Amino acid sequence: MDQQPLDTASFEFALERDLTIRGEVRATGEEGRRPVVLLVHGFKGFKDWGFFPYAAERLAQSGFAVVTFNFSCNGVGQSDFDELHKFGRNTYSREQADLSALLERLQAGDLPLSDRMDASRIALVGHSRGGGNSLIAAASHPDACQAVVSWNGIADANLFGDEFREQVLRDGIGYVENARTKQQMPITAGFFEDLAQNRERFDILKAIASLTVPVLTIQGDQDAPRLVLGHERLRQAAPDQRHLRIEGANHTFGAVHPFAGPTPHLERALELTVDFLQEHR
Template sequence: MSMMHETFAWELEPGIMLRGDVRVYADGERKPVIVLIHGFKGFKDWGMFPYVAQRLAGQEYAVVTFNFSHNGVGAGGTEFDELDKFARNTHTLELRDLGVVIGAIQDGRMPLSQEMDADRVMLVGHSRGGGDCVLYAAEYPEDVKGIVSWNGIADCNLFSDEFREQVLEDGVGYVANARTKQQMPIAASFFEDLTLNQERYHIVKRAASLQMPALFVQGDADTPRLVEGYHRLQEEAPQHRYVLLLEVDHTFGTKHPWVGTTLALEKAIVLTRGFAAGLFERERIGLEMD
């Protein structure tokens, strides 16, 4: 039995595309679904993500990956060639995109839907995608059974106050992409969106209110801001599970282009698969008792 891999591309509005992939071992049995979410300056085919999708799938799960419609990566899939869209990206747009993906799973419109159990969905997000997991699950708890955050943000505003003020005054600011050497634009709409949704996008408060199981995996060699956010989550939302990986950076030691896995990445995968197994076993037992 081999893994099946199908792609999808949906036009959400003129010129705005949502592209993704489904990976699953198709044996006619409906499997729980893991939705894998990239972060800021990330995309579904960055380095580790295709490998992670295959490893998370194993023979037990269907895994969906996708590019946010405004992540700046176009049809080619590996270059930031839509920087105008990247500039206008917001958490509101990302949560909308995630809702479209989950809606397609629920409605049977996703490729290989016949292999999916739409009632058992888990979110796994990296970096900003980890924050999106918390926000989506808090707002739509009926859609997902649990979440996992890998080196996830605890604050939607990743930037300094000085940068924010400059962007709001000038209409746009730029952040460097160390890998591509591009200057990535951030439009004022990003900060305006955060101002309009201060409580809705307060990740720590939303995590504290979250009743479903959640796992936060954090490398201690990540940026100080993310490590501090991890500890703040641990203090304010102690009902969840937390694992700190020692001497592990933001991408678990992996690079783009992909050159191979690392011990740190394998630890994150094993932790996530173990969490999924426990989560969906609890769900199965609950269904049987009902």
């Protein structure tokens, strides 16, 4: 594929309670509106993590306007996890509100390069927890999203074991280590309370089963057993959708942060994604 010059434009907008969404839009310079891909990062992820900028460029080169962003409570302000107090406030309700705000601005033409976006053709592409969030958001906004792709996506919104949940509910807070930065990242009781209060809404299997728009799930078979099993549960919940495995691929398709370049597994995931989105564009 011939590489074309890409335009990249940053955006930032405020939400309630000192929260901010920051992101970028990437698109080639040709005139005309193209389908939009909203890339959704996962737990302990952010828009500039590892393969995300590369994936955004590849998708933009393939004829899409691509939006990357940080969830407002992902813990990243100006640098990696410099807002851990916000990370501790994060919930699925917060992330879904962020996605709703982004979709609303996208449809209103309030993001940069909006003259190159066809807001009637929006696909959500999410990694890990972002895959689950994408399925929930598509089920909640059936008229806004025309396709969903989940990369090594979760099938269960609760990422933690019962012992950790009970400790957090008892003490009000618990911590998970970031293996890369060695930071202790807070999880507060509000996370589990939000899950309990919205059990039906955040049922990812129910969400994918309800979707009439096309869905592609891609799963590395060397990912964590919980996610490999979850992928089978997603397939059983929505057997008429497309579910593919990549042999030998791990949770990040072999990519690392800082990004050290693409891997064959990452390229395969992107190839499958582009083919699917172009088929349903």
